[in-house]
Amino acid sequence: MTCEEAEILLHALIDGELDAGHAREVEAHIAGCPRCAAQLAAYREMSKALADADLHYTAPLALRRRIEASLPQAKPAPSRRSVLRGFAMGSAVSAIAATGIVALVLRHDDEQRLLSEMVSAHLRSLQAGHLTDVISTDQHTVKPWFNGRLDVSPPVLDLTAQGFMLIGGRLDYVDARAIGAVVYRRRQHIINLFVSQTADTERRAARMETMQGFNVRRWREQGMNFWAVSDIAPDELAEFGEKFETALRASAAG
Helix, strand or coil: CCHHHHHHHHHHHHHCCCCCCHHHHHHHHHHHCHHHHHHHHHHHHHHHHHHHHHCCCCHHHHHHHHHHHHHCCCCCCCCCCHHHHHHHHHHHHHHHHHHHHHHHHHHHHHHHHHHHHHHHHHHHHCCCCCCCCCEEECHHHHHHHHEEEEEECCCCEHHHHHHEEEEEEEEEECEEEEEEEEEECCCCCCEEEEECCCCCCCCEEEEEEEEEEEEEEEEECCEEEEEEEEEECHHHHHHHHHHHHHCCCEEEEE
């Protein structure tokens, strides 16, 4: 494990977010690297200082009274009949709304779980020997490599002129199925672009999210779901996604 790889995982180690295998690898590197050991110690000292800090604030009595005085006055208690009538109507509306709310909650949980798996796959790829199955800066070498390995070969685009160098691709496994990962580099930062086929051909606009210190830009285009994961700044990851989408549409039009 290199220092660059270890530094990416230090915060996850402190927060207990690494599995046992990755934790042992990071700890083994730290044991032989004074620089990373010092960095870990600094992070832990900062976390302890934040945990020990008294960040609670008690409002003065005069401020509390002013706030209470500005609140609406309590209304007279409603009659029993109005309460029962409102309860009956509210129960019917709540039953209808609850169905939609449960569906939204389940969908949100599923999306968050999938997002977490994408970030975990990105972290795995940063380990030595896990980043690429095919190494090449030539899109005409990387794209054919996926043929026969997946139902649909992911688009592989050359964005070197736009500042994002193609370095290869690999097969990864997310949500118990194989998907393609096209790998780019921005300076010293890795961008994993995960691509999977979907039956939904409707385009979905890009959304930017953050998980475990990594930025994720996800969108849907041409019957494929895309997740770009990296530790580069959100605006740079957004730029990557926009450049990729533009190049993909140009490729499809040509």
